[in-house]
Amino acid sequence: xxxxxxxxxxxxLYRNCLFRSDERVDAHDHVSRELADHLLxxxxxxxxxxxxxxxxxxxxxxxxxxxxxxxxxxxxxxxxTLVHTSLSGGAEIEVDGQKLVxxxxxxxxxxxxxxxxxxxxxxxxxxxxxxxxxxxxELALLDEGEKPELTPGYLLDRRxxxxxxxxxxxxxxxxxxxAEAALDKTWLDHFEHNAALFLLSxxxxxxxxxxSLGLQVVQPGQLKDAVLGAGDSRRMNMLLEYMDARLGAPxxxxxxxxAAGVSIRTINELCxxxxxxxxxxxxxxxxxxxxxxxxxxxxxxxxxxxxxxxxFGHLGRFSAYYFDRFGELPRQTQARSE
Numbered sequence: 001x002x003x004x005x006x007x008x009x010x011x012x013l014y015r016n017c018l019f020r021s022d023e024r025v026d027a028h029d030h031v032s033r034e035l036a037d038h039l040l041x042x043x044x045x046x047x048x049x050x051x052x053x054x055x056x057x058x059x060x061x062x063x064x065x066x067x068x069x070x071x072x073x074x075x076x077x078x079x080x081t082l083v084h085t086s087l088s089g090g091a092e093i094e095v096d097g098q099k100l101v102x103x104x105x106x107x108x109x110x111x112x113x114x115x116x117x118x119x120x121x122x123x124x125x126x127x128x129x130x131x132x133x134x135x136x137x138e139l140a141l142l143d144e145g146e147k148p149e150l151t152p153g154y155l156l157d158r159r160x161x162x163x164x165x166x167x168x169x170x171x172x173x174x175x176x177x178x179a180e181a182a183l184d185k186t187w188l189d190h191f192e193h194n195a196a197l198f199l200l201s202x203x204x205x206x207x208x209x210x211x212s213l214g215l216q217v218v219q220p221g222q223l224k225d226a227v228l229g230a231g232d233s234r235r236m237n238m239l240l241e242y243m244d245a246r247l248g249a250p251x252x253x254x255x256x257x258x259a260a261g262v263s264i265r266t267i268n269e270l271c272x273x274x275x276x277x278x279x280x281x282x283x284x285x286x287x288x289x290x291x292x293x294x295x296x297x298x299x300x301x302x303x304x305x306x307x308x309x310x311x312f313g314h315l316g317r318f319s320a321y322y323f324d325r326f327g328e329l330p331r332q333t334q335a336r337s338e
Contacts, residue, residue: 010127012175013052013063020050027066034062035082035130036074043069045122045298054175057185058135059192061171063087065125072118081111081131081150081199085168089124089297090290093117095153101245102126104293107156107164109199116153123297127168135196151203155245158237160202167195235260236274239267243283247290248311253279287311288325292333299334306330 019030027049028040034053048067053060084091085107093100093108095116102108110116120126136148156164174191242259243251256279257267271279287310294306304315307330312318322330 009169009172009176010052010063012054012172013061016053018051018053022047022049022067024049031064034060035128036077038072038074041071041073043071043119045069054172056171056174056192057188058132059171059195060130061168061175062128062130063125064128065123066120067123069122070120072120074112074116074118076112076114076116078113078147079133081109081133081136083129083131083199084108084110085127085129085164087125087127089121089294091121091124091126092119093153098153099245100153100155101247102155103244103247103290104297105161106158106244107161108153109151109156110153111150112152114152121294121298122301123294125297129168129171129195131196131199135192136200139193139196139200148200149203154203155241157202158240159233164198167198171195232270232274235262236270239270239279240286243286247287248309250311251283256283284321285325288322291322291330292326295330295333296337299337301334303330303334 018034019026021027024040024042024047027047028038030051031040032038034051045068048065050063050065052063055061084093084102086102086104088104090101090103090106091108093102093110093116095110095112096114100108133148136150137144137146140148142148170191174188239256239260242256253264253267257264260267260270262270267279271277271282275282277285290310291306291312294310295301295303307315307318312321319329322328326333328336
């Protein structure tokens, strides 16, 4: 079951509210104390800040929201890794020269070495797992003081999202146990090791954005038609990751084919085979889903500005596309979310 802000599974966090406030200064102080010292710049919207926490032996989990749009610039952290899952809304993250877009339902892994900046969309709520590097060192059999070789930042592969959700479910279930049932440290270590081993096993190598998204760099003239079959899922995943990271950018069929490492003809066949639509229709549907998610999380946003943000330049067509996909107009989505 995908993680959600309304899921009963999050009750161990909701029972331990660290703070709730509409004061900007309070937000900075509490988040700095729990995660990392940082600069916090408030953008559009009103503050509606809340932070909840759950802990096992060495892992800590947080549910955090700011309410308004914010820009967060933490100091690089070298003794822990943060795993962000967007439960609602989303965030854009610049980490050591890479740009990640963590859309609703997606997960990003952050271990910045030089620089990191996060822009949270209005209404965003993130589930954050703090993984100390001492745990990763133990599992990687490194000596004390050695640093695990970790990618500064990457999006978790779509195909691994369900597995990661299950791991988070197990951690939350362990946190929900009565104190007398959760005293066995060795038993709790099993859940923590499982999460840490997952992260170590699925590190993304390379510093270029294409590498962080699992994309192949294909030079002009080197494109070859894929042999459809075993490689379909991998290539489609590469295409979806590419689209997700560029929802507001102009994309051509050539761009998409290059990202997936196939020809234009093959990318059309692949999209029809797996989704029943053209590549451009698939991109449009992802953009419509992103608009709806944003309007549901922040119903007071401008529909026009939100549509433009996600690449819709013709507002009349946008409304028609939106109605065809969801059976309601954008303003009706907003009204139901208020």
